[in-house]
Amino acid sequence: MAEEAEEEDEAEYHSRDFAWEDLRDEIESDASLSHHLLSSSLPSSSIGSSSTSSSIDADAWRSFHHRHSTGRFFKERRYLLKEFPELVSCCDSVKVLEVGCGNGSTVLPILRAGRNTVVYGCDCSEDVLERAKEIVSAAKGIHIKDRFHPFLLDFSIHSFPEWLVCSSCQCSLGGKCVDFSLDGHREKPSKSNAPFMGEDQCCIGGVDFVTLIFTLSAVPFDKMSLIIERCASTLKPGGLILFRDYGLYDMTMLRFSPDQRVGSREYMRSDGTLSYFFSLDVARDLFCAAGLVTLELEYCCIRSVNRRNGKTMRRVWVHGKFQKPMPNPS
Ligand SMILES: C[S@@+](CC[C@H](N)C(=O)[O-])C[C@H]1O[C@@H](n2cnc3c(N)ncnc32)[C@H](O)[C@@H]1O
Structure with missing residues (x-):
């Protein structure tokens, strides 16, 4: 993980250095890499089984954050x-999850x-949320008072809390009226979990943007549809999910050994955390199934040189923007 983060940081993100199709042809004709291509006999659902209070994928991340409690990987x-230039806002008040x-x-x-942007950030690890608060508070050049609201959530198991968007606002905003009571408890707004809300507010009314940045790849494939649906449910009509994650045939995928493969394009690191590698087709299908419209979806292919060993690395990320449609006028 640490090595991946370092390699990501060194790359030039906004360029397109090679054609993904050329990389695909090369990988798919290389017999030494055939173990990445064979259809898998291990269904991904076998690794994501969960109890009602915690998921196995979240447990692995909690341990990861507990072990790396120094913030060194920040x-x-x-x-x-x-x-994602739409995140740049000079005056309007913008809400981001x-x-x-x-x-x-x-x-x-x-x-x-x-300066009027408010960010609600969730994670399954209390340790990392504490660290996020410290890092954000200590950051130079931003006035964050009342603009960052971290909260604890295992989104593999629970829906987003009611204070983000309550069931009745969700229906009136034109969203799918999902009965979230069916999938466990859904946290109601209170002074302790949403101290930033006014007395007479039922919820914050949904968000303008949801960011999924290297997060979806960290959960079991069979949970992704439900998680995207939950994310979409927090968006205002016209709001966007901004997506960036590992792409199919990224260098880090090819480094996994055959025994680390736990599903098709899905791998488990030695510490139990997961990594999935998206094709454009899979990403499109997942987000469209949640009722979202694809605005942008492409591979981002970057060639960079590892400063430590001089080796050239071909990195592949998937970049996507998906919009929640406006309700039909009736
Ligand atoms: C690779 S990190 C990405 C962090 C961040 N989005 C960024 O841009 O650096 C994935 C994050 O997802 C969190 N995570 C994984 N599974 C989760 C779950 N089921 N519920 C909540 N958070 C989860 C992990 O704890 C981890 O912090």
């Missing part, structure tokens, strides 16, 4: 605003991008 994603916020690598540039 790297602000400075390229983010180049990729950062899903799987970790130690705040994505939160920080978004807070810097607009």
Whole structure:
């Protein structure tokens, strides 16, 4: 993980250095890499089984954050605003939900991008949320008072809390009226879990943007549809999910050994955390199934040189923007 983060940081994110199709042809004709291509006999659902209070995938991440409690892996994603310029806002008040916020690598540039932007960041690890708070509070050049609201959530198991968007506002905003009571408890707004809300407010009324930045790849494939549906349910009509994650045939995928493969394009690191590698087709299908419209979807292919060993690395990320449609006028 640490090595991946370092390699990501060194790359030029906003360029397109090679054609993904050329890389695909090369990988798919290389017999030594055939173990990445064979259809898998292990269904991904076998690794994501969950209890009602915690998921196995979240447990692995909690341990990861507990072991790496120094914040050493914190790297602000400075390229983010180049990729998602809609996050730059000079005056309007903008609400963003950062899903799987970790130690705040994505939160920080978004807070810097607009002085009226408010970020709600969730993660399954209390340790990392504490660290995110410290890092954001200590950051130079941003006034964050009342603009960053971290909260604890295992989104593999629970829906987003009622204070983000309550069931009745969700229906009146033209969203799918999902009965969230069916999938466990859904946290009601209170002074302790949503101290920023006014006495007479039922919820914050949904968000303008949901960011899914290297988070979806960290959960079992069979949970992704439900998680995207939950994310979409927090969006205002016309709001966007901004997506960036590992792409099919990224160098880090090819480094996994055959025994680390736990599903098709799905791998488990030695510490139990998961990594999935998206094709454009899979990403499109997942987001469209949640009722979202694809605005942008492409591979981002970057050639960079590892400063430590001089080796050339071909990195592949998937970049996507998906919109929640406006309700039909009746
Ligand atoms: C690779 S990190 C990405 C962090 C951040 N989005 C960024 O841009 O750096 C994935 C994050 O998702 C969180 N995560 C994984 N599974 C989760 C779950 N089931 N519920 C909540 N958070 C989860 C992990 O704790 C981790 O912080």
